[in-house]
Amino acid sequence: MEFGLVKTLQLLGALGLFLFGMKVMSDALLLLAGSQMRGILATMTSNRFLGISTGFLITSVIQSSSATTLMVVSFANASLLTLPEAISVIMGANIGTTITAWLITILGFKVSMSEVALPLVGFGFFFTFSKKERLKNWGSFIVGFALLFIGLQFLKEAMPNINENPGILEFLQHYTESGFGSVLLFLLIGTVLTIVIQSSSATMALTLLMTAEGWIPFELAAAMVLGENIGTTITANLAAFVSNFQAKRAARAHLIFNLIGVGWMLLLFYPFLRGIDLISGKLGNESPYVSAAAIPVAISLFHTLFNVINTFVLVWFVKPITRFVEWAVPVRGIPEKDIDEPKFLNKGMLNFPETAIATLVSESKHLFENAVFEIVTHAFNIHRDDLRSDVKARKVIKKTQEDLGVNVRELYLTKVKTIYGAILQFATQAQSSLKLTSKQNNRIMEIKLANRKMVEIIRYTREVNRNIRKYSSEDNPYMKKEYDFYRKLMVTHLRGIYLSIPPEDISAYKKDLKRLRIKSLKSLNKQNSVIDSLIREGLITPLMASSLVNDFDQLHDLLENMVTVTELLYCRSDTLLVQEGTMEEINAG
Structure with missing residues (x-):
């Protein structure tokens, strides 16, 4: 046959x-x-x-x-x-x-x-x-x-x-x-x-x-x-x-x-x-x-x-x-892409929940450590190299008095907006196409929240930057001193976050961030009485007082969001559940 x-x-x-x-x-x-x-x-x-x-x-x-x-x-x-x-x-x-x-x-x-x-x-x-x-x-x-x-x-x-x-x-x-x-x-x-x-x-x-x-x-x-x-x-x-x-x-x-x-x-x-x-x-x-x-x-x-x-x-x-x-197979760095293109996101990472989450975290960390870090430091007239150095915060502020001429909105549009949108799209696609556990879905929600907080950071930074530029060159020494205090506080705060990334001991880093949040907000709250004193003594005009009070609120939210993003990306903790307790500690202090 x-x-x-x-x-x-x-x-x-x-x-x-x-x-x-x-x-x-x-x-x-x-x-x-x-x-x-x-x-x-x-x-x-x-x-x-x-x-x-x-x-x-x-x-x-x-x-x-x-x-x-x-x-x-x-x-x-x-x-x-x-x-x-x-x-x-x-x-x-x-x-x-x-x-x-x-x-x-x-x-x-x-x-x-x-x-x-x-x-x-x-x-x-x-x-x-x-x-x-x-x-x-x-x-x-x-x-x-x-x-x-x-x-x-x-x-x-x-x-x-x-x-x-x-x-x-x-x-x-x-x-x-x-x-x-x-x-x-x-x-x-x-x-x-x-x-x-x-x-x-x-x-x-x-x-x-x-x-x-x-x-x-x-x-x-x-x-x-x-x-x-x-x-x-x-x-x-x-x-x-x-x-x-x-x-x-x-x-x-x-x-x-x-x-x-x-x-x-x-x-x-x-x-x-x-x-x-x-x-x-x-x-x-x-x-x-x-x-x-x-x-x-x-x-x-x-x-x-x-x-x-x-x-x-x-x-x-x-x-x-x-x-x-x-x-x-030699090491190859992140491929050179246009400034507003994601570095880590690709469809191949949507095969498994774990790889999708890891990719989202990598892209978010890259955005935070680079674009957001650059925008905030330059908007406060601080050089990033000075921030990474061991020079005292007071001397860093004295060293850089000139306006760095940062256009926060332009930096957001060129370095953040497209990547932020890509992260949200990737995260949403992962949630809709993958079978996620409740824990995995919550983790993606945390990452999306961290990115939303980053955008808020830039918005607050843009508001404060306007008055830093205005009053750093004003003749009124009291206004200049107040905005130098804001800048000094930002140097201390950013150092507490960035100089420990990546954290070797997550639990110790979480404790350090908690202490940093309390310390920074205590310092800011104490400065509130200085603003009241300047207003009472007529050392600043009502318009200046309005600027200081508004920027006080902006800076308060900015400092909070910086720690929140860091915890969400590097410590996997839901900080929204502990912020109420943190504020009670600050007020008690």
Whole structure:
């Protein structure tokens, strides 16, 4: 019987059904456990063995090493994972992916799933009508799990029988009897198949079926498995192609790790396979060199032992791998963009809530530390270098008496407005398109609030700047002294915020900010009595008094907002809930 076009299409359809089942199952598991898994990924990678355990756990649960490595690349891109942490997670993912091979081997070859697969589809489909999201996801998982094995059953039936198609064996013999050359050829075939199909699990299923049907011998199936290990790294490298250097490094590390593993395995290829044969025999199985039916178990055993040994050998070389990848992919700073363009926001960061939040925080911090910092300091006629120096605040004010000629509105329009709008749009898109926990949604609301407070800071700064410019050149010494006090207070306040960024100890920084808020507002409130005295003694005109009182209020709100933004971006605390208590402390003092 000839294996014609219809049979080929049936084979492709069966493969498509298998892949669809795998995708439905993996997507459902991601929805069921994705937030917990990503939370674990972001927190449980403090050392290499925890990282390996995390990678293994996530891949075992979501049944997709590609999904895990894509997650790792995204997290590295958002600076949530360092390169050594990313490498250790990828190592664990390589072990986790072996679980899929065992599932296919045991349930696809040792146990017949065909009788229960269709009832499982019906059972799972029933859950998809539930109003509860979690039950819907469990239903999708059951349907996907069943479809995977229905697809595998169709694959087995569509795979041409050697006895009915002797030409296939004759064709393959040209490529299977070239010794080590055949090993290298099938390694390449495994790599290309995985790249094309974009699923090492599907390639593994095809490999196991080809061995079970007697198409290829044990050693060439093992070579295909090695190729699959290389091919699976391409997905992450493609995803990192448009990402920053950190993501590229994580993806390259995945490729290098697997290439090194394949390299040493090829050197020990035949002795290692003999070892697998011995272990398989000890487990009560026939030799894979003798029986085609024994090859699937032996291949799964080979896949598992290779990845476990490769991981626990190379785990001791994480630092050298890190250094090599850092050399191969050099650091690249934030790409030069127009002054009013976001530096960190990109659509790729909207794949996961954690990366979206991290990106929003990075963009907001960049806006705060650069544009807002510049506008406020220059509007108060302070040079930023003087602010960063250890020169006393009083001397900084005396040193800079000239008007720096700042146009606050123009700076807002050119350096803040567009980025502020982009941050709000990105945040809103994240809230509408991602499945967020209440905690994650609250965090995005905090970031949006911080940006709104930044705009308010600029508005208050613009109001105060008008009178700083006016009265710094006035003949009235009392007005000049009062506005110099405002400037001096701003120097002290800004130093308390900026000189500790980024904070090494968050809890200590929160306490410092609380003390700074109380100290600054106490100083400002004390100055209120000085203004009253100047008015009573007729040392300033009613118009001057009005300016001082208005700017007192503006400065009060400006100082409050500076601390609020800092706490929201750097300390993750809801300062709006504690401000009432803070004001009571200030008034009591």
